[in-house]
Amino acid sequence: MDEYSDTLDFPLEEFDRLLSLSKALVLDRYSNLNGNAYPGHSQQQVYNWFDEPLPEDGTDIDSLLGEVKTKVMDTPTMNIGPHMYAYVMAGGNQVSIAADLLAAAVNQNVAKWHLAPALTEIENRVIQWASEFIGYGDGNDTGGAIVSAGSAANLTGLTVARNIYFEQAGIREHGLFGQKPFVVYASDQTHSSVDKSIQMLGIGNRHYRKIPVNRNYQIDMDALKHSIESDITDGLQPFCVIGNAGTVNTGAVDPLNELADLAEKYKIWFHVDGCYGALVASLPEFAETFAGLDRANSIACDFHKWLYQTFEIGCTLVRSWDQLKRTYHNNADYLASSQHNDNRLDINEHHFQLSRNAKAFKVWMSFKAFGSERLRNMIRNDIALRVYLDELLENSTDFELVSHNELAISCFRFLGSHRHSDEQTRLLNEEIIPALEQDQRVFITGTRLQGEPVIRACIINHRKDKSHIDYLVTVIREVGLKVEAQLNLE
Ligand SMILES: Cc1ncc(COP(=O)(O)O)c(C=O)c1O
Numbered sequence: 001m002d003e004y005s006d007t008l009d010f011p012l013e014e015f016d017r018l019l020s021l022s023k024a025l026v027l028d029r030y031s032n033l034n035g036n037a038y039p040g041h042s043q044q045q046v047y048n049w050f051d052e053p054l055p056e057d058g059t060d061i062d063s064l065l066g067e068v069k070t071k072v073m074d075t076p077t078m079n080i081g082p083h084m085y086a087y088v089m090a091g092g093n094q095v096s097i098a099a100d101l102l103a104a105a106v107n108q109n110v111a112k113w114h115l116a117p118a119l120t121e122i123e124n125r126v127i128q129w130a131s132e133f134i135g136y137g138d139g140n141d142t143g144g145a146i147v148s149a150g151s152a153a154n155l156t157g158l159t160v161a162r163n164i165y166f167e168q169a170g171i172r173e174h175g176l177f178g179q180k181p182f183v184v185y186a187s188d189q190t191h192s193s194v195d196k197s198i199q200m201l202g203i204g205n206r207h208y209r210k211i212p213v214n215r216n217y218q219i220d221m222d223a224l225k226h227s228i229e230s231d232i233t234d235g236l237q238p239f240c241v242i243g244n245a246g247t248v249n250t251g252a253v254d255p256l257n258e259l260a261d262l263a264e265k266y267k268i269w270f271h272v273d274g275c276y277g278a279l280v281a282s283l284p285e286f287a288e289t290f291a292g293l294d295r296a297n298s299i300a301c302d303f304h305k306w307l308y309q310t311f312e313i314g315c316t317l318v319r320s321w322d323q324l325k326r327t328y329h330n331n332a333d334y335l336a337s338s339q340h341n342d343n344r345l346d347i348n349e350h351h352f353q354l355s356r357n358a359k360a361f362k363v364w365m366s367f368k369a370f371g372s373e374r375l376r377n378m379i380r381n382d383i384a385l386r387v388y389l390d391e392l393l394e395n396s397t398d399f400e401l402v403s404h405n406e407l408a409i410s411c412f413r414f415l416g417s418h419r420h421s422d423e424q425t426r427l428l429n430e431e432i433i434p435a436l437e438q439d440q441r442v443f444i445t446g447t448r449l450q451g452e453p454v455i456r457a458c459i460i461n462h463r464k465d466k467s468h469i470d471y472l473v474t475v476i477r478e479v480g481l482k483v484e485a486q487l488n489l490e
Contacts (some may be wrong), residue, residue: 024414030080045055069226070334078314080092083472085472086458088458090304090305090461091461092310095369097310109355109356109440113346122361123357123361127315129363130363134278136294137294141320141321143319143320144315145324146314148312150302153275153301154316155200157299158184158197162203166182180238182240183237184207185211188211188213189217189248190247217403217405218252222378224241240270241263243270248276250409251405256291257291269337270295271300272300274293275300277306278293279303282375283380300315301315301316305460307366309366309406318488321345324351345392370399384405385465385466392469397416399413402452412479415428424490428480432479444457455476
């Protein structure tokens with residue numbers, strides 16, 4: 001072969017075969033979503049599959065895809081199936097899968113408008129639509145950043161908060177040096193990505209107040225006010241209050257209007273972590289629950305949760321693009337804005353990342369393919385299934401529902417075949433989680449509420465129906481009884 005004539009491209013027919021074989025793997029996977037939720041291979045086993053030297057020579061497509069089938073496509077933890085209840089794992093949707101493929105094929109870099117004209121405008125449109133969907137803005141001038149996930153969405157919101165709030169003090173020039181310590185407030189149920197953000201932004205854990213919650217796991221407003229006042233007395237600067245639009249533990253929504261009032265009173269930034277629940281604000285019947293969301297200065301959302309997108313896609317919404325620009329923009333000769341005076345949006349000037357893929361494309365395609373009402377109905381369905389699960393648990397004698405919320409997370413305990421001491425119930429519910437993983441049929445994890453272990457079911461998957469919820473309860477009961485017997489509980 002001529003020294004300079006090689007390319008990584010295949011002839012078109014071979015590319016076609018690569019795509020066809022890949023498509024066959026996808027269809028094979030989607031023809032079987034109902035099997036066990038967890039593959040159950042040991043870590044050593046999976047390590048061994050991939051423990052090989054860096055390949056010097058290439059493998060032919062057929063054997064490569066054969067390996068992909070056995071080691072990857074046939075072995076996933078089934079986020080995409082109906083038996084997933086752990087963490088916040090929405091199953092994705094098929095339009096997103098196609099969109100990811102198409103976006104990868106045109107491989108646009110959504111850093112500057114002229115690098116990705118259509119996909120930049122699509123990203124802007126998705127931000128306006130998302131804003132309209134949850135009732136944040138009128139759908140025309142909200143600023144936003146499409147980011148990797150909810151954690152990045154919180155970090156982005158809090159970065160904008162810090163840089164805009166301390167803009168006059170020249171924070172981008174001086175950093176935090178010379179600033180009186182400033183304080184962030186949020187309920188003790190707030191997601192750990194906020195802790196990470198607080199540390200990364202140089203604010204420090206000592207300036208992050210975790211405010212206790214009421215019995216519905218919502219922030220205690222009196223404790224919050226007291227904490228702000230006492231910081232002021234101590235010479236600190238209250239800077240930002242974070243409201244939860246759905247906590248990760250129980251789905252609790254903080255009183256957002258009250259938080260907005262308080263933020264106004266103390267002239268502090270109001271950020272909402274809506275990664276779990278903000279998209280539920282799209283349902284008119286939840287207007288009261290989410291009242292005040294529209295008053296936030298910034299909102300973190302997650303589209304790979306309640307918009308059923310494939311991983312990864314999160315989004316931060318703020319009041320204007322200008323706030324993002326004032327937070328992030330730096331001049332660089334090689335990136336200078338084009339001289340066109342025609343409203344080109346160069347997203348790199350409004351965001352930390354320079355090179356970026358076209359994540360928003362799958363949201364755009366999903367909104368167009370399904371329409372908002374269909375997506376709202378899927379969310380409604382998840383919530384209805386949580387209600388159904390709660391009823392099953394409350395009508396049983398061997399389960400105890402521990403948290404009550406309006407969204408779609410149930411926290412509960414298995415009580416066993418007969419009454420146990422508190423200590424024994426605690427042990428049973430700690431041991432049941434690894435036992436359920438070992439059982440493999442459903443995938444569910446736990447958390448702690450008021451220090452006590454609970455089983456936590458997060459229902460966020462458009463492929464579930466009541467029969468799956470019945471199955472969940474049956475499996476937990478069966479595994480729970482085995483654990484009870486193994487532990488020899490009296
Ligand atoms: C309330 C809340 N905030 C933030 C996050 C972090 O989101 P991600 O996992 O997409 O980074 C989660 C994840 O479950 C969450 O529930």
